[in-house]
Amino acid sequence: MQSPFTNLPPVVKNLLIINVICYLPNILLSEAVYNNQVITHFAVFYFNSPLFKPWQIITYMFLHGSFFHILFNMFALFSFGPIVEYSIGSKRFFNLYFICGIGAVAFQMLVQAIQVHYLTGHFTIASNFQSVDPVLINKLSEIYSTPVIGASGAIFGVLIAFGMLFPDLELMILFIPVPVKAKYIIPGYLVLEIYSSINQTQGDNVAHLAHIGGAILGFIMVKAWRLHSRT
Secondary structure, three states: OOOOOOOOOHHHHHHHHHEEEHHHHHHHHHHHHHHHHHHHHHHHHOOOOOOOOOOOHHHHHOOOOHHHHHHHHHHHHHHHHHHHHHOHHHHHHHHHHHHHHHHHHEEEHHHHHHHHHHOOOOOOOOOOOOOOOOHHHHHHHHHHHOOOOOOOOOHHHHHHHHHHHHHOEEEEOOOOOEEEHHHHHHHHHHHHHHHHHHHHOOOOOOOHHHHHHHHHHHHHHHOOOOOOOOO
């Protein structure tokens, strides 16, 4: 029986391999060591945070918080990535993936900067900033110390590209007993992300804004490259 990985194009194949390798420390290290040695250095933080490092805008894409987090992202990459890469070529797919991933976190930081400005009147805060307002301190602490990890922003860019290139391709979705065209499913998923970002509930640690940012960059790149529907 032929392996399902045999016909994968090179960029998708290598991204799958690298993501799985980068998930191994999550399994092999204790939670405390993993957070201190991996998350602190390679997840991405708000650009004015003392924890931010320039390389994090790339490395954060290869970290995942749980088995289901990486499973969902890699399943989406495995399912939609090959057809997009074969359609637009490996070089463009590589650029699409990483530009969408970087754009995702840039969009996240832009919204965070607006929040910081709303709270303090500035886009950054000084290291000696002080306040007696516990709500303000808690909100700023959340922005400055919460890491963002995962390939989801880049994956959303790939999904948008797939939906624009193959809008009439029918997909089978869990809990929906009939096939639905990509031009309905993918925009619907994006609308759900927008709703979730606006109505984020307590305990929801998903970076919905990064997903939206990746989708926006995916749309812009397909338009900039003047790629047209294949169906």
